[in-house]
Amino acid sequence: MTAPILPNSFTTGPDERGHFGIYGGRYVAETLMPLILELQAAYEAAKADPAFAAELSNLSNHYAGRPSKLYFAEGLTRHLGGARIFFKREDLNHTGSHKINNCLGQILLARRMGKTRIIAETGAGQHGVASATVSARFGFPCVVYMGATDVERQKPNVFRMKLLGAEVKPVTAGNATLKDAMNEALRDWVTNVEDTYYLIGTAAGPHPYPEMVRDFQSVIGKEARAQMLEQEGRLPDLVIAAVGGGSNAIGIFHPFLDDASVEIVGVEAGGHGLDGDEHCASMNAGRPGVLHGNRTYLLQDADGQILEGHSVSAGLDYPGVGPEHSWLRDTGRVTYVPILDDEALDAFQVCTRTEGIIPALESAHAIAEAIKRAPTMAPDKIIVVNLSGRGDKDIHTVGKLTGLDI
Amino acid sequence: MTETRIDRRFAAVKAEGRPAFVTFLTAGDPDPATTLALLAALPRAGADIIELGMPFSDPMADGPAVQAAGLRALRGGMTLNKTLDLVREFRKTDDVTPIVLMGYYNPIYSHGSEAFVVDAKAAGVDGLIIVDLPPEADDELCLPALKAGLNFIRLATPTTDDKRLPAVLTNTSGFVYYVSINGITGSAAPDTSRVAEAVDRIKRHTRLPVAVGFGVRTAEQAAAIGAKADGVVVGSAIVQAVADSLDAEGRATAATVPAVEALVGALAVSVRGARRPVAA
DSSP, X not given: OXXXXXXXXXXXXXXXTOEETTEEEEEOOGGGHHHHHHHHHHHHHXXXXXXXXXXXXXXXXXXXXXXXXXXXXXXXHHHHOSSEEEEEEGGGSGGGBTHHHHHHHHHHHHHXXXXXXXXXXXXXXXXXXHHXXXXXXXXXXEEEEEEHHHHHHTHHHHHXXXXXXXXXXXXXXXXXXXXXXXXXXXXXXXXXXXXXXXXXXXXXXXXXXXXXXXXXXXXXXXXXXXXXXXXXSSOOSEEEEEOSXXXXXXXXXXXXXXXXXXXXXXXXXXXXXXXXXXXXXXXXXXXXXXXXXXXXXXXXXXXXXXXXXXXXXXGGXXXXXXXXXXXXXXXXXXXXXXXXXXXXXXXXXXXXXXXXXXXXXXXXXXXXXXXXXXXXXXXXXXXXXXXXXBSGGGHHHHHHHHTOOO | OOOOHHHHHHHHHHXXXXXXXXXXXETTSSOHHHHHHHHHHXXXXXXXXXXXXXXXXXXXXXXXXHHHHHHHHHHTTXXXXXXXXXXXXXXXXXXXXXXXXXXXHHHHHHHOHHHHHHHHHHHTOXXXXXXXXXXXXXXXXXXXXXHTTOEEOOEEOTTOOTTTHHHHHTTOOSOEEEEOSSSOTTOSOOOHHHHHHHHHHHHTTOSSOEEEESSOOSHHHHHHHHTTSXXXXXXXXXXXXXXXXXXXXXXXXXXXXXXXXXXXXXXHHHHHTTTSOOOO
């Protein structure tokens, strides 16, 4: 494979057809094409409207609790020795994760487009809860598609969604996990084209979703960059985030992409190891393909059939990844590494004990990478970890795997 | 491009003053030998054109019947290469019935588009319907397919308005497949009067035959649609007949081929009679 030509800037994509290099695009059934073109036009108009930005900013501030803090994790730093570690505290947002950033942006867009019904897909339930939350706030009926397997293992989030007035539809098609939930949401959208807005939760799917979700999540990186300059007077040396579909990661990475001195690392779910099938590291162990409207790295067999991923973290359990990450991988701007289930569980416990912060298992993957790297770096170096969500949702999983009674 | 079996077949049925009957089967459901027997049975029962579904793990535009058929085939070890093998085998005994492969892009992308169109043509395939490749992506597969002498059949839908229709039709060949409902395969029944309007609308933009499908399952619907369209597509009902004929372990039985043949035979009578004046 020939090396891609490096761009002058890493922040100009996608092109007008939604491509990041060869990745992205709009691979959808004809029924959806006019809707996606309509969505793109509506998003362009919203971006150009100061009133849209003002309303989103106001809600982010007063409803979601932004800006989130950039916190010096002194306990973890002392425990590890080496580089200083900072957490971007997305876990402190309303609903407990970064997912609210995107949902607020898209619900305002749905209202602007005159849509009257919201659909969403969810794996662990974080995006489902955030979608149900904004739907309640703005008075939309909301249907959340969730794999039947996930419904069973994420009961507290299912109950939260129901409390918020959403209808949770368990998906039994296929293997009954996140990718099947996304298939089912797309089938709903194709059937209800007039009134329905599909609120995709990650920076993947057909154009303009990867761009739009990235834009709404970039508030994380913009804040982190400004906070770092203000608090420390300089940029960090290393930024780390976990990558499932990749929305929290692209959100914190994007504003740092053109800062050449900042090393950027994305952490994929290594599961039980990349030598078997029990992982979800599409960029380390997959190859490019087309699924859910975009070309990107996918876990697939020799025939091009999509494989199920595995991760201890349900939020990283997706066999694909957002197309911009695939492009950043190929250009070499971002390095993507796997972290195993066991390493993430250890990091979960270390963070909890040294910081008094229970991180989501997704975020624990990013912390695990910081735990590996910090001791090898000088004490004047700085690492920023995106703490994308709180871990209360994961206590049952952790209890089961560590043999602790709840 | 040169005339294909699809072009010849549509010309022939037009000369007979009737619509074409297009039937869908999933390749390898529940096993390749059964598919081969079904492929041979379809023309015998009155099918004019065969759409052969290429199983995919994530069939986003398909309803429960076709989803389940694809899963059965994949569990039986079906692959894209084995689908081409089936077509090659079928061509040994039938060199006239057009075969259209229908499915999703990723298995083809994985195989390599350029190699795939050559392999498909050599196997005896006449056309492709790839659900998730809109005209915006024509350079990926549509143009190589046309160059290789395969028809590339595009779906037009109720959401395809007059402004978009020319883009959809530009590189379409063989026929236009009008999706009669907003939805997935085998779901709601189409409203025949609206289908008639849509067929007229598409025909104002193209001289290609227009076949109509998605949700057509009964002889009455097939007849009503056949009265207006150049072709009637039935898929989910046939795939469901296969499913209903299987044993408890999902294996084909002695009833599988006769069940499909009976259903297709009955539907063929309706389609073929669609334009005959009703006796008083």
